[in-house]
Amino acid sequence: MILLIDGHSFHYEMENLCRIFFPYQKIHVTKEPCGDPFTVYTGLRRKDGAITLFARVKFNGWEKSAEDSISENEDQSEPEQERRMAVVLFGLLVEYCGFTPKWGIMTGIRPVKLMRLTAAETGLEQAMTDFREKFLVSPEKTELCRRTMRNEEKLLKLSHSESFSLYISIPFCPTRCAYCSFVSSSVEKTMKMIPEYLSLLCRELAHTAEIAKDLHLRLESVYVGGGTPTTLSAEQLETLLATVNRCFDLTFCREFTVEAGRPDTISPEKLNALKSGGVTRISINPQTLNDAVLNRIGRRHTTAQTLSAFALARSLGFGNINMDLIVGLPGDTLPSFRSTMDGVLRLDPESVTVHTLALKRSSSIFQDESRPAENEAELPAQMLEYADRRLAEHGYEPYYLYRQSRMVGNLENTGWAKPGFESPYNVYIMDETHSILACGAGASTKLRDPNSERIERIFNFKYPYEYISRFEEMMSRKDQVKAVYGQFHHI
Numbered sequence: 002m003i004l005l006i007d008g009h010s011f012h013y014e015m016e017n018l019c020r021i022f023f024p025y026q027k028i029h030v031t032k033e034p035c036g037d038p039f040t041v042y043t044g045l046r047r048k049d050g051a052i053t054l055f056a057r058v059k060f061n062g063w064e065k066s067a068e069d070s071i072s073e074n075e076d077q078s079e080p081e082q083e084r085r086m087a088v089v090l091f092g093l094l095v096e097y098c099g100f101t102p103k104w105g106i107m108t109g110i111r112p113v114k115l116m117r118l119t120a121a122e123t124g125l126e127q128a129m130t131d132f133r134e135k136f137l138v139s140p141e142k143t144e145l146c147r148r149t150m151r152n153e154e155k156l157l158k159l160s161h162s163e164s165f166s167l168y169i170s171i172p173f174c175p176t177r178c179a180y181c182s183f184v185s186s187s188v189e190k191t192m193k194m195i196p197e198y199l200s201l202l203c204r205e206l207a208h209t210a211e212i213a214k215d216l217h218l219r220l221e222s223v224y225v226g227g228g229t230p231t232t233l234s235a236e237q238l239e240t241l242l243a244t245v246n247r248c249f250d251l252t253f254c255r256e257f258t259v260e261a262g263r264p265d266t267i268s269p270e271k272l273n274a275l276k277s278g279g280v281t282r283i284s285i286n287p288q289t290l291n292d293a294v295l296n297r298i299g300r301r302h303t304t305a306q307t308l309s310a311f312a313l314a315r316s317l318g319f320g321n322i323n324m325d326l327i328v329g330l331p332g333d334t335l336p337s338f339r340s341t342m343d344g345v346l347r348l349d350p351e352s353v354t355v356h357t358l359a360l361k362r363s364s365s366i367f368q369d370e371s372r373p374a375e376n377e378a379e380l381p382a383q384m385l386e387y388a389d390r391r392l393a394e395h396g397y398e399p400y401y402l403y404r405q406s407r408m409v410g411n412l413e414n415t416g417w418a419k420p421g422f423e424s425p426y427n428v429y430i431m432d433e434t435h436s437i438l439a440c441g442a443g444a445s446t447k448l449r450d451p452n453s454e455r456i457e458r459i460f461n462f463k464y465p466y467e468y469i470s471r472f473e474e475m476m477s478r479k480d481q482v483k484a485v486y487g488q489f490h491h492i
């Protein structure tokens with residue numbers, strides 16, 4: 002589809018807005034009119050001190066225009082122009098598509114943080130009113146945001162100025178899922194790198210622990226993610242965890258999570274290695290309990306494997322298990338999602354994270370010809386509605402929430418947990434509460450100044466082959482951590 006931009010520079014926001022309604026369309030943004038059958042036009046004109054904003058949607062014989070005007074007595078700042086233009090276009094797209102996206106025109110990735118900052122300035126009631134009236138967020142999502150904010154506050158209070166968390170990246174998977182934009186397609190090739198990768202990762206961990214010690218930092222949580230960390234063998238997991246235990250002071254550590262991810266990578270030996278390595282929380286991620294959908298998305302495991310991996314983890318004493326689900330998967334239906342949700346609730350995990358499918362360009366789903374029709378952007382919203390209701394009925398509370406770009410329907414990912422089983426790491430990373438020292442390929446260290454909102458980032462190389470071949474260069478980059486902390490003046 003063609004998106005025409007006339008007289009303004011809000012193309013990024015307008016494109017994002019169009020994508021909410023047409024997640025599978027390729028959007029061509031242009032300043033030149035052309036003859037495509039589907040055109041969205043947005044324009045801005047100034048006259049006599051007033052600013053007029055126009056929008057027009059024209060598709061297959063359906064055509065409608067709308068406009069708004071900002072007088073010279075009103076706020077004419079660029080963000081306000083952009084917001085009001087988004088409101089005009091949003092109204093037309095709602096009318097054409099016949100559904101109202103739940104987050105309105107809000108496209109930022111941290112709505113909870115926005116609510117907290119706004120509430121600190123204007124009070125909670127006003128912040129919630131702004132969500133509903135300025136950004137057209139639905140009352141349910143506004144309330145979800147409020148509840149999440151309240152629940153995460155408990156964890157935020159536990160963080161101190163010297164706190165940090167540790168992230169360890171294991172960017173390997175046994176096969177590649179169709180919706181993945183993360184792992185490279187040549188899985189077999191990268192798997193051969195694991196031994197060398199692991200030995201360098203252990204060196205990076207030891208070096209990072211030295212830095213943390215020198216800076217008198219206090220470790221609050223450890224998160225091993227990926228990829229699928231349990232792609233490593235039991236012996237390799239033992240080596241990794243022994244390194245963490247040997248190098249870091251875990252006295253104050255509240256959480257040690259390992260994403261066990263794909264159920265087809267879980268074995269009694271690996272779970273025992275996690276248990277004896279001090280892991281307190283694992284994540285077993287079915288994504289769906291529908292085998293046909295699993296097959297369609299290229300996840301090479303079955304529902305039966307999920308159920309037996311979960312039972313195995315319980316039998317080995319894991320009392321804090323998270324399960325990840327995804328709404329909006331190709332081939333999934335509302336009844337099928339309901340049955341997945343109910344099946345997960347029967348397992349009674351301590352936490353459930355409900356993701357919305359994100360359509361990354363590099364994933365094979367994005368190019369899938371049998372993808373859902375345009376109006377199916379509404380289906381994930383109905384799935385989330387069901388998930389939120391059932392989780393709340395079963396005593397789970399939302400405690401972290403975030404969004405990514407290109408999420409179907411502009412929806413959200415929400416972490417739900419039973420009281421006391423919230424993952425502090427998830428809150429800290431999302432809120433940017435304190436520094437995250439990150440190790441491994443693709444990991445990014447975020448250094449947060451405890452006395453301000455300032456954040457500095459240090460990136461590791463993205464792919465395992467770069468991580469291995471340019472390791473020394475990366476390690477010297479890591480030494481910047483001390484220099485940056487020196488500038489923070491808090492030590």
Ligand code: SF4
Pocket residue numbers: 173174176177178180181182183184227228229262263
């Ligand atoms: S398990 Fe996750 S990281 Fe691995 S291929 Fe699938 S989506 Fe990608």
